[in-house]
Amino acid sequence: MKHKKQKGKQRKQRTPSACDSWTRDRDRLNETKLPISEPLQCLRLNTSIIVQASGSQMGVLQGDPKSGSVSGCEIMQVRRGALREEQNAGSVVLADDIKSPAIEKLELVRKWSINTYKCTKQILSEKLGRGSRTVDLELEAQIEILRDNKRKYEHVIKLAQTLVTQLGQMMLTQRQLGDAFADLSLKTPELHEEFGYNAETQKLLAKNGDTLLGAINFFISSVKTLVDKTIEDTLINIKQYETARIEYDAYRTDLEELNLGPRDANTLPKIELSQQLFQIHREKYEKMRNDVSVKLRFLEENKVKVLHNQLILFHNAIAAYFAGNQQQLEQTIKQFHIKLKLPGGDAPSWLESSTD
16 A cells, blocks of 8 residues: 555656646736736747737747746737737837738739729720710810821821832932943043033932931931820820729729618628729829820920921921022021931941951
């Protein structure tokens, strides 16, 4: 009997384990005056004790997993999306929820999918004639005029480029003809003067033609800049305005459908959320509409100024060339500060290439 009693005492005097230490720490937490109303649940993770009482409150105690003791008395609480770190010296509050990048990306994809679905539905309903759309008659008319003018300007640019190509071929033929007349002038003494006059005339026409080509190329470059950069930049803003208009009409239609339905505890939050989204897209639409109106007004002023100068250049250069007025043609070039490129002027001479 004595032997059995000694065995029982040995069992009672077993060495306390780390789990017992963690249990004592948990009981010690339950006895503290933490703002946690429910019984605590402890979970050991590496060097920390994660203490959880409810979905909105959580505590973390830093400890030593080998000794099983808790040190530092640092408690972190997560309450309603805010991370609060309380220490003896004071408290540090880190606002905003802690979200992983994957969750944020999924949230963005979800919002994008909903927005795309609503906009696609609105576009299809407009094309089928079932949905209504917001129309600003004055602004829509200005946009249509701009697009029509852009097509016409592009057509003018193509015609001017065709004219440059044809004039370039004519200049080449005139130079070749001038060289042929000059050769015959040397080889035919009895017609030396006649061939010489024609050679000089063709070479002078070719030279004036190069001046005319410089003026036309300058005209093409200026109008092309107006079309491809200034007008195109305005059209990009117009596309953004049209996208904002579709989004606005989509959320407007969604809100109208919800308002026509029943109003109960389930639908009221949806109506309130839809009202907020509608207001956001309404402000975006109005902002884009005002931006496009201002952009169109500035574009019109710039377009008139640019085309006024370029049309005067084109007219004066063409008129002076075909009138044979070389002085007037050169004066036109100087007036618009046009730098002419001489034929073969881009290629370096043999002396420059050998020096390099």
